[in-house]
Amino acid sequence: MKNCWEITKCGRQVNGENVKEMGVCPAALPNEFNGVHKGNAxxxxxxxxxxxxxxxxxxxxxxxxxxxxxxxxVFKYVQDEEERYFNVTPAQAKLKR
Incomplete structure (x- = not known):
């Protein structure tokens, strides 16, 4: 199971190669969606x-x-892996917690 930064190779994850220039991506920081689709942050x-x-x-x-x-x-990758357990909206993800 890969996270978005592993798929896109953006380098904006914590300690990533592009953090100094572009900052850490909000998706890579602890947030309310940690664990959704078994992802980190x-x-x-x-x-x-x-x-x-x-x-x-x-x-x-x-x-x-x-x-x-x-x-x-990234969206398509996660959708393919999660199949019927796929959450599209934040409201869906919160309901399933």
Whole structure:
């Protein structure tokens, strides 16, 4: 089970190679989605986390970026692995805790 930073090789995880330049990604920091889809921090639920870095830029809220996330390799990777246990929205993830 890979986290988003392992799939994208963004280098923005804690102690990652791009942290000095771009900062630690909010998906890689402890947050309310730790453990969703068995990920570390929000690493397997990054589409639900504000301020993640995708497509060469920092993205906004879940509502603002979700359509783009539907075509993301991380989203598809986690969806394929989780199958019927896949959570799309933050509300779904919170209900299943």
């Amino acid at each position: 929000g690493g397997r639920f990054c589409w639900a986390i504000n301020g993640t870095f995708c497509g060469g830029e920092i993205n906004g809220t879940f509502a603002e970026k979700f359509i783009t996330c539907l075509n993301c390799k």
